Amino acid sequence: MNNQSLQRAAMISEHLAPTSELNMNQTSAPIKTAKEELADFVEIFPILTNEILKELPGMDMPPQTIAWVEKMINVNVSGGKMNRGLTVLHSLQLLVEGRQLSRSEIFLANVLGWCVEWLQAFFLVADDIMDQSITRRGQPCWYRQANPISNNGTIGSIAINDSFILESCIYILIKKYFRNEPYYADILDIFHETSYQTELGQLLDLTTQPNRGDFSLFTLNTYRRIVKYKTAYYSFYLPVALAMLMAGITSTPAFSTAKDILLPMGEFFQVQDDFLDCYGSPAVIGKIGRDIEENKCSWMICQAILNGTPEQINLLKKHYGLDNPTDVELVKKIYGEIGLKKIFKDYEDESYAFLISKIKSVRIMPQEVFIKLLSKIYKRDL
Amino acid sequence: MNNLKKNDKEVLEEFANLFPILLNEIKKELEKIDFPKESIHWIETVIKANSTGGKMNRGISVLESLESLNEGRALTRHEIFQAQTLGWCVEIFQACYLVSDDIMDQSLKRRGKPCWYKQKRPNSDQEVGLAAINDSFIIESCVFILLEKYFKNESYYLNIVELFHKTGFQTQLGQLLDLTTQPIRGDFSSINLKNHTRITEYKTAYYSFFFPVALAMLMSKINHEQAFTTAKDILLPMGVYFQVQDDFLDCYGSPEVFGKIGRDIEENKCSWMICQAILNGTPDQINLLKKHYGFDNPTDVEIVKKIYKEINLEKIFKDYENTSYNFLIDKIKTTCIYLPPSVFLKILSKIYKRDK
Numbered sequence: 063m064n065n066q067s068l069q070r071a072a073m074i075s076e077h078l079a080p081t082s083e084l085n086m087n088q089t090s091a092p093i094k095t096a097k098e099e100l101a102d103f104v105e106i107f108p109i110l111t112n113e114i115l116k117e118l119p120g121m122d123m124p125p126q127t128i129a130w131v132e133k134m135i136n137v138n139v140s141g142g143k144m145n146r147g148l149t150v151l152h153s154l155q156l157l158v159e160g161r162q163l164s165r166s167e168i169f170l171a172n173v174l175g176w177c178v179e180w181l182q183a184f185f186l187v188a189d190d191i192m193d194q195s196i197t198r199r200g201q202p203c204w205y206r207q208a209n210p211i212s213n214n215g216t217i218g219s220i221a222i223n224d225s226f227i228l229e230s231c232i233y234i235l236i237k238k239y240f241r242n243e244p245y246y247a248d249i250l251d252i253f254h255e256t257s258y259q260t261e262l263g264q265l266l267d268l269t270t271q272p273n274r275g276d277f278s279l280f281t282l283n284t285y286r287r288i289v290k291y292k293t294a295y296y297s298f299y300l301p302v303a304l305a306m307l308m309a310g311i312t313s314t315p316a317f318s319t320a321k322d323i324l325l326p327m328g329e330f331f332q333v334q335d336d337f338l339d340c341y342g343s344p345a346v347i348g349k350i351g352r353d354i355e356e357n358k359c360s361w362m363i364c365q366a367i368l369n370g371t372p373e374q375i376n377l378l379k380k381h382y383g384l385d386n387p388t389d390v391e392l393v394k395k396i397y398g399e400i401g402l403k404k405i406f407k408d409y410e411d412e413s414y415a416f417l418i419s420k421i422k423s424v425r426i427m428p429q430e431v432f433i434k435l436l437s438k439i440y441k442r443d444l
Numbered sequence: 445m446n447n448l449k450k451n452d453k454e455v456l457e458e459f460a461n462l463f464p465i466l467l468n469e470i471k472k473e474l475e476k477i478d479f480p481k482e483s484i485h486w487i488e489t490v491i492k493a494n495s496t497g498g499k500m501n502r503g504i505s506v507l508e509s510l511e512s513l514n515e516g517r518a519l520t521r522h523e524i525f526q527a528q529t530l531g532w533c534v535e536i537f538q539a540c541y542l543v544s545d546d547i548m549d550q551s552l553k554r555r556g557k558p559c560w561y562k563q564k565r566p567n568s569d570q571e572v573g574l575a576a577i578n579d580s581f582i583i584e585s586c587v588f589i590l591l592e593k594y595f596k597n598e599s600y601y602l603n604i605v606e607l608f609h610k611t612g613f614q615t616q617l618g619q620l621l622d623l624t625t626q627p628i629r630g631d632f633s634s635i636n637l638k639n640h641t642r643i644t645e646y647k648t649a650y651y652s653f654f655f656p657v658a659l660a661m662l663m664s665k666i667n668h669e670q671a672f673t674t675a676k677d678i679l680l681p682m683g684v685y686f687q688v689q690d691d692f693l694d695c696y697g698s699p700e701v702f703g704k705i706g707r708d709i710e711e712n713k714c715s716w717m718i719c720q721a722i723l724n725g726t727p728d729q730i731n732l733l734k735k736h737y738g739f740d741n742p743t744d745v746e747i748v749k750k751i752y753k754e755i756n757l758e759k760i761f762k763d764y765e766n767t768s769y770n771f772l773i774d775k776i777k778t779t780c781i782y783l784p785p786s787v788f789l790k791i792l793s794k795i796y797k798r799d800k
Contacts, residue, residue, distance in 0.1 A: 118617075121614070121617065121646075122642055122645075122646075123617060123621070124621075124625075126624065127617070127620055127621055127624060130620065130624060131620070188577050188578065188581070191574060191577060192574045192575060192577055192578060194574075211624045212624075212628070219547060219548040219550075220548065220620070220623045220624070222544050222547060222548055222577055222580075223544065223548060223616055223619045223620055223623060224620075225577075226544070226612070226616045226619075227613070227616045227617070227620065230609065230612055230613040230616055233606075233609040233613075234609075234613070237606060237609070246602070247596075247601070247602055250602075250605055251592055251596075254585065254588035254589070254592065255589075257581070257585055258582070258585035258586075258588070258589060261578055261581045261582045261585055262474075262479065262483070262582070264578045264581075265483055265486065265487070265575075265578055265579075265582060266480070266483060268575045268578060269482065269483060269486065269565075269575075287480075
């Protein structure tokens with residue numbers, strides 16, 4: 063458990079609304095610190111993994127296949143910061159304002175939180191293959207790890223099938239724990255829908271890989287659409303929407319309101335990621351940024367094109383998208399000349415103000431749901 | 445006139461005509477969210493290129509099974525439409541796995557054409573390549589969009605969604621078994637009929653044979669476990685028989701009729717053919733097979749085929765085919781208590797002694 067997660071967890075505590083003792087009841091769970099909540103969340107992961115694995119012998123799977131699935135799940139599902147997963151419980155706590163959650167409700171919220179983590183794992187394993195990435199969370203990407211069964215070679219393209227298995231795990235867990243809940247069908251539909259949205263976002267990203275030096279596709283409109291679909295739906299909207307379903311919220315306007323706030327918040331988060339890819343410390347962000355080398359449609363290059371002089375843009379066309387330290391330094395130098403750090407700071411402040419004003423006008427659900435999320439991401443330099 | 449039954453060709457044509465309607469529904473949903481035209485075109489092309497061009501037997505089986513399960517009464521137009529829509533969901537679902545399997549297997553051809561990942565991107569000179577992985581996910585998602593659109597209000601909606609999930613999982617486990625029990629060249633320890641049957645059941649038989657019939661059963665409101673167990677007991681062996689035919693045709697079928705060039709020998713596959721050769725060959729023949737099986741070299745391949753001939757695998761296959769047919773017929777005849785035999789006889793008649 064790294065310091066960044068603890069700092070974020072501490073931030074969460076500051077925003078927890080005080081609970082009136084008058085609303086306590088015998089079925090409610092004791093109030094817990096953010097650290098304890100995190101421990102509770104982590105604690106159920108082996109339980110859920112076991113629910114999946116224990117079905118496999120009955121399906122005539124040999125021991126080495128079961129061991130493969132187990133390792134694949136452990137490597138790819140746990141090990142992240144789990145912010146998306148934790149958001150389900152945190153949102154639910156705020157949505158049922160006025161009462162404490164029961165132990166059962168907390169458990170179920172955390173199960174859905176893990177389903178979100180599983181969903182992300184499914185996409186990350188596949189994305190790493192398609193991007194031919196090298197490392198993920200400080201270790202080799204799954205497809206590049208040693209094949210645990212054959213003594214030579216890497217997992218390679220078998221990882222494609224593994225990503226499908228990660229996806230299937232989601233529906234095994236949902237069926238086991240939610241089959242008798244009135245919102246079961248809605249949960250299935252929202253996972254299907256979010257998967258589709260994320261895949262559409264990936265398609266937009268894959269087909270916005272222009273020839274090097276061609277900047278016609280690097281526009282903020284293109285960028286916003288990719289981010290909305292590829293990241294914002296599953297990272298911001300899905301966890302809150304699941305909590306809303308658990309809270310019994312069914313009105314379409316409520317989900318539209320959530321979408322109107324959470325999708326822009328997701329964009330804001332991704333812009334930060336793009337900024338940190340270029341200016342963040344590798345030791346803190348957990349990876350070496352390569353957006354420039356890989357010719358990515360990053361917010362940074364979009365803004366540079368919008369704000370640069372024709373000479374600067376021509377230089378960028380010459381040097382952007384080349385995996386060469388000299389070219390990368392030249393691009394960063396031009397970013398410095400254009401003043402992208404200040405442009406980012408201005409964007410950050412404007413986005414914050416925009417989001418706050420939108421949140422303040424919400425009447426259909428507690429504003430704290432969104433304020434808490436925003437507080438986790440605003441001015442992060444992690 | 446009311447009793448005039450459509451012939452098989454008309455049924456197939458009516459089924460085929462539904463595909464553009466369903467594809468258009470997917471397209472309309474994308475237009476609603478203001479998705480770029482080029483991306484919509486890409487998705488249309490992916491689904492069309494990979495879901496059509498086959499024999500559609502799996503898709504057609506849903507309606508045919510539903511008809512058999514409801515013997516004695518005509519299906520309503522709505523029921524026919526729903527069954528055909530489910531049939532297309534089965535075909536599209538299969539397409540998702542064919543696309544991803546071809547990447548993992550590094551296959552070259554599918555249904556006589558280059559595999560999707562080897563084709564040119566729509567409106568581009570660039571190969572689809574690894575983007576095909578995401579395409580297979582999109583194909584899968586489109587199935588669930590269609591299910592929600594057309595079945596959300598049916599009482600059996602959750603059951604069919606769960607069956608798609610379960611069948612997907614079974615198919616994925618089958619693929620994992622196949623990929624992780626790839627025999628090491630020259631090592632025949634994992635090449636045996638038990639492994640072949642297990643891989644085949646999970647990788648192919650569930651989604652190709654059990655799945656369409658099970659969907660028709662759910663549409664018919666059949667929900668007791670024993671009925672599904674009975675269906676499984678007949679359809680999984682039928683699926684294994686089908687795969688054995690595929691393995692035989694990979695080696696002895698005509699590429700023009702079969703639609704692809706067989707490469708099981710080159711790729712060191714756990715094929716029924718090599719399993720039988722190991723069971724029936726002399727120690728000398730088996731040693732020669734160990735020496736030559738699994739090489740992408742015409743000379744080695746010819747030697748393997750020569751040994752297959754010496755062992756007389758064609759006769760062994762013919763005997764197996766007759767034995768399997770009789771076994772299946774016997775089993776089908778004892779199922780009257782739960783399900784009408786016509787459900788299974790229709791499917792068996794399509795695959796018995798096929799050449800492609």
